[in-house]
Each structure stands twice: as structure tokens, then as C-alpha cells.
Amino acid sequence: MLTLEEIIELILKHTKYERKDVLELIDAKREELGRDIVNDDSAAMIVAREHGIDLHQLKPKARTRIEDITESTRSVVLTAKVVGVDRVRTFTRPDGSEGRVASMTVGDETGRIRIALWDEMAKAIEEEEVKVGSIVQISGAYVKKGLRDTLELNLGRMGRIRTVEDDEIDFDIEVPAAASTKLGELKENLFDISVTFVVRRTFPVSTFTRSTDGSEGKVMSVIGADETGTARVIFWDSLAEQMADVEEGEVVRLNAARTKRGRTGEIEVHSGRTSAVDRRLKVKMQAVDIAKGTQPASPSGKASIDTLTADMRDVDIEGRVVTVDELRTFEKGEKKGRRQSIIVGDDTGSVRVTFWNEDVEKLVKVKVGDAVRIRHLYAREGLTGGVELHVGQRAEIEVNPKGLKLDHIDLSDFQSVPTAKPVQKSISEITEEMVNKSVEITGVIMAFGETEPTYLSCSNPECKKKVTEEDDHYVCEIHGVIKNPVPRYLFKMT
Structure with a gap:
């Protein structure tokens, strides 16, 4: 048990009081509770507790342990060691005020x-x-279920947190190493996990400018494999530099990592602020080959528009701006967003590129005819089929960059809709959900239909429906009277 003097020293260390103030607080507490009932030692312990110093928690046998915490635990007091720290984030409450959480x-x-x-x-x-x-001591924390129904502690305005000095405790807190998570068992929104894997493929370090503060960041990724599957593992900033010379076949462990769903839908592993990497581990692993596991999409680099497919990521394109769409706003739940698209053409075709939310500011000075170089895009299947490109967090756009000569591209060759090729499908993959979408199939022609192969269609490039002749004009069931219908060929084949 701590002596009176030791308790006074702890109060002095963690408050702004002078010694005479502490002695007055102790004396006042004895007066309040009764001098015959409470002595100086007990009064000092009460004063310490009222100032967020829980002496009870500093004793190894008495303190609460993490395994003791349940959903019904109230006003948790805990002394433990910090093994991971995430950054402070801001958010907007329903009443419009700004909140912060870390x-x-x-x-x-x-x-x-x-x-x-x-x-x-x-x-x-x-x-x-x-x-x-x-080593920290928290008090006044409350328990809630967090991600994947795991228990979490929450510390709000009624809580306290302080760092415990080495001389305040007479025991060590030894935190066992986190068990390694298998790549085949990854789920979305895991945190503080450790993964050990064989590097099957590496991708170079790339730099980007953060939209939040304009600072430069670095990122690199590898495809890792263990005996259960494969996954993309992404390293940021200093860890990207540390992994720059990694080689295929090397065994690596990433500690204090987290998972998130990538743009193409697969679960990725990401390093964080407190992550650490162990390289060149001398262990034998029975890791699956990429051909047998799930192979995430690879960074594609510079691509011509006619080679784009919906599974490509980290794509770079160069071309001239064919059209600039109007800025549109939308609501998703309680949040409002912004979206704006441009169509970019090169020597091989054209494609729609969509910018989201704050990234639409990058289009303020963009106009039809400008030469653009856009990096780090990702591809998706469009609503009506075909391929669209989207701007993500790392994307960069250069407008009329020095040395990019694209004057030979004639904008009159392009329509107001993109020409990126449709998504390839096998006949067995065609379902009702694909109605009104463009797809591309490859097969053997078994027979031709007997209907007339030509017809007049709506001139709206996003419609193309057959028009009917009424009196002296043509009518589309969607767009009404069509002055100049477009002749088209339709072959029905089996």
C-alpha cells in the first residue's frame, strides 16, 4: 500500500497544485467526511481518485483486466499499455456541429x-x-459493441485519461503478440492484426499529393500469399520506402495492420501509423501460388483507351477533353455529394472519367479541347455497360502539361458518348440484370434470323431504340418526335 507521502507526490505530479494546496484538500476531505472516520491516508486516496488518479488500479492484484470487461460493465477504470494509435478524424453531427474522434x-x-x-x-x-x-490509466469509460460486434471502450466528456509514469507502478504489463491472421480469413474492418506472408508479386513505390494538406505521400503494394490464400498488402509513406527493395519469395510480417475493402471489391491489408514490418524472416511457409489463389487486380500503368477493361486499377491515360458535363449533386443517406464527368479521347477511342466530391474542384479550369494527363484512376463497368474511369484519393490530373502534344486528335471524330469497349461476357453469364447494358461476346455463328437487318433508330446516342413512322414524322417511345432518325443494322444470330 502506498504511503501518505507517496500519494501526495502522485497528486503533485498529475495536477497543477502546490504541496500546501494538496494538504488543504486532504484536510478539507477529512472535515467533510468526519475526522473520526477518515484518516489522512484515506482522505489523500479519495482526493487522488477525484483527480483521475486511481491508486487501486496501480496495484497488480486489484486492477481490472481486459478479460474482465463485459458489455454490462459500467464506468470502466483500466490501466493498460498502448499498442496502437490511429489519427484524429473529424465528422459532422446531425445538428451540423463538428465532432472529432481518435x-x-x-x-x-x-x-x-x-x-x-x-x-x-x-x-x-x-x-x-x-x-x-x-502505460495509460483511463476512467469513466463506457462499453459498446464496435466493428464486427467486438467490445470497445468509449471515452467522452465524463471520462479521464492520463499517462502512468514508470515509478508509479511496481509491475510490468506484458502484452502478448497478436496472433497472425490468415489471408484467406480476412474480413472487412479488422484492426491491429498481424499478417505473415510470402511476397508473390511486387509493385513500385509511387508518390501522390494529399488533398487534405497538400503534403506528399508514398505508397507501394505487394501481393502476399500464405497457405490459405492471397491478398494485396499496401504500405504507406515510411513503410513504402522500407519495402521498396522487397523481392518476390521473401517472407514478411506486417504488424498492427488493418483491413478495408478495395475499389475492386477485394479485402486489402493496409499499414497504419503504428505498423511495423519484419522482413526476410527465416521461416518456411506453404504458400499458395497466385494462379491458385484469388488474384487481385494489378496496377495497370499507362493505357490506351481501347485496352481498358472493368477490372483495371491504377490506370494512367492521356488524351483531349471531348465534353465537360455539368456538376451534379446527390444525396446518400444523410450526406450530400458532388459528381462531375468529362469524356476524354485518344487515338483509339474515348472514355468517361468521373470525379467525386472535393475532386470536382480539379475540373474548374478544364475545358473542351484541353490536353490532359490523368494518373491513378480505377475502372468500373458503367451503368449501361462499357468501361468508365473514376478518380480516387490518389488520382492526379495535369491540364495542358508541357511536352504533351495531342493536337493531331480531331475532336470531331468523337461522339458525345464514350467508345470504350463493352465488358466481355460469356453467353452463360448474360442475365436479366444486364438488360439495356452493352456487352461483348465471342462465339460461333450457328444461324441467322430472317428479319430485315436494317431499321431507323432514335438519334439520342444513349437511346438507339427503334422509331415508328407516324404521318410525316418519326417517333421514339422515350424521346418523342425524332427529326433525323439514324439507320442501324441489327442481325439476329444464334
């Missing part, structure tokens, strides 16, 4: 748990009062 993962000898720090509590991470390796 998170950290703490552990003890019985397990790990995530703690969300809300608003003022987030300062502990923002001002780096709390770091990986710190």
Missing part, C-alpha cells in the same frame, strides 16, 4: 481492446501525450 488499442496480459476517444479526449493523441508503449 482511437487507440491497448493491451494487458489478458488481451487487447480498442478505445475511441471523442472530442476533447482526442487531444491526448493529437498532442502526442499518448504514444505506442505508453
Whole structure:
């Protein structure tokens, strides 16, 4: 048990009081509770607890352990070691006010748990009062179910957090290493996981400019494999540099990682601020080959428009702007968004490129005829088939960059709709969901239909429906009177 003097020293260390102030607080507490009932030691412990210093938690046998926390636990007091820290994020509440939240993962000898720090509590991470390796004491935390129904602690305005100094405790908190998660068992929104894998494929480091503060970032990725499957593993900033010379066949462990769903739908593993990499591990792994596992889409680099397919990612294109669509707004749940598209043409065809939310600002000065170079796009199947390109977080656009000569591209050769080729499908893959979508199939012609192969169609390039002749004009069931219907060929083949 701590002595009176030790308790006073702890109060002095964690408050702005002077010694005489602490002695007055102790004396006032004895007066309040009764001098015959409470002595100086007990009064000092109460004063310490009222200032967020839980002396009970500093004793190894008495403190709460992570395994003791249940959904019904109230006003949690916990002393544990920080093993992971995430950045502070801002969000907008339903009433329009701005909120802030940060998170950290703490552990003890019985397990790990995530703690969300809300608003003022987030300062502990923002001002780096709390770091990986710190021992912290929290009080007034409440329990909620978080991602994937795991228990999390939340620290709000009624909570407290402080860093515990080495001389305050007479025991060590040893946090067992996180068990390695198998790549074939990855799920979305896992955090603080460890993955060990054989590098099957590597991709070079690339740089990008962050839209939030204009700073430069770096990113590189590998395809990793273990005995259960494959996954893309993405390294950011300093870890991207550390992995720049990685070789295929090398065994790597990434600690304190998280998972998220990639743009093409697969689960990816990402490094974070507190992640660490162990390289050239001398272990034998029975890892699957990429051909046998799930192979994520590869970065594609510079591509001509006629070679685009819906599974491509990290695509670079160059061309001239054919059209600039109007800025559109939309609502998704309670959030509002913005979307604007351009059609870009090169020597081989044209494609729609869509910009989202704050990225639409990149189109403010873009006009028809401009030469553009756009990097780090990803491809998707469009609503009516074909391929569209989309601008993501890392995308960059250069307008009329020096040295890019595209004057030979004649804009009159392009329609107001993109010509990127439709998505290839096998006949067995064609379903009702594909009605009104353009697809491309390859097969053997078995027979021709007997109907007339030509017909007049709507001149709207996004319609193409057959028109009917009424009196002295043609009518489309969707767009009404059509002055100049377009003749088309239709062959029915089996």
C-alpha cells in the first residue's frame, strides 16, 4: 500500500497544485467526511481518485483486466499499455456541429481492446501525450459493441485519461503478440492484426499529393500469399520506402495492420501509423501460388483507351477533353455529394472519367479541347455497360502539361458518348440484370434470323431504340418526335 507521502507526490505530479494546496484538500476531505472516520491516508486516496488518479488500479492484484470487461460493465477504470494509435478524424453531427474522434488499442496480459476517444479526449493523441508503449490509466469509460460486434471502450466528456509514469507502478504489463491472421480469413474492418506472408508479386513505390494538406505521400503494394490464400498488402509513406527493395519469395510480417475493402471489391491489408514490418524472416511457409489463389487486380500503368477493361486499377491515360458535363449533386443517406464527368479521347477511342466530391474542384479550369494527363484512376463497368474511369484519393490530373502534344486528335471524330469497349461476357453469364447494358461476346455463328437487318433508330446516342413512322414524322417511345432518325443494322444470330 502506498504511503501518505507517496500519494501526495502522485497528486503533485498529475495536477497543477502546490504541496500546501494538496494538504488543504486532504484536510478539507477529512472535515467533510468526519475526522473520526477518515484518516489522512484515506482522505489523500479519495482526493487522488477525484483527480483521475486511481491508486487501486496501480496495484497488480486489484486492477481490472481486459478479460474482465463485459458489455454490462459500467464506468470502466483500466490501466493498460498502448499498442496502437490511429489519427484524429473529424465528422459532422446531425445538428451540423463538428465532432472529432481518435482511437487507440491497448493491451494487458489478458488481451487487447480498442478505445475511441471523442472530442476533447482526442487531444491526448493529437498532442502526442499518448504514444505506442505508453502505460495509460483511463476512467469513466463506457462499453459498446464496435466493428464486427467486438467490445470497445468509449471515452467522452465524463471520462479521464492520463499517462502512468514508470515509478508509479511496481509491475510490468506484458502484452502478448497478436496472433497472425490468415489471408484467406480476412474480413472487412479488422484492426491491429498481424499478417505473415510470402511476397508473390511486387509493385513500385509511387508518390501522390494529399488533398487534405497538400503534403506528399508514398505508397507501394505487394501481393502476399500464405497457405490459405492471397491478398494485396499496401504500405504507406515510411513503410513504402522500407519495402521498396522487397523481392518476390521473401517472407514478411506486417504488424498492427488493418483491413478495408478495395475499389475492386477485394479485402486489402493496409499499414497504419503504428505498423511495423519484419522482413526476410527465416521461416518456411506453404504458400499458395497466385494462379491458385484469388488474384487481385494489378496496377495497370499507362493505357490506351481501347485496352481498358472493368477490372483495371491504377490506370494512367492521356488524351483531349471531348465534353465537360455539368456538376451534379446527390444525396446518400444523410450526406450530400458532388459528381462531375468529362469524356476524354485518344487515338483509339474515348472514355468517361468521373470525379467525386472535393475532386470536382480539379475540373474548374478544364475545358473542351484541353490536353490532359490523368494518373491513378480505377475502372468500373458503367451503368449501361462499357468501361468508365473514376478518380480516387490518389488520382492526379495535369491540364495542358508541357511536352504533351495531342493536337493531331480531331475532336470531331468523337461522339458525345464514350467508345470504350463493352465488358466481355460469356453467353452463360448474360442475365436479366444486364438488360439495356452493352456487352461483348465471342462465339460461333450457328444461324441467322430472317428479319430485315436494317431499321431507323432514335438519334439520342444513349437511346438507339427503334422509331415508328407516324404521318410525316418519326417517333421514339422515350424521346418523342425524332427529326433525323439514324439507320442501324441489327442481325439476329444464334
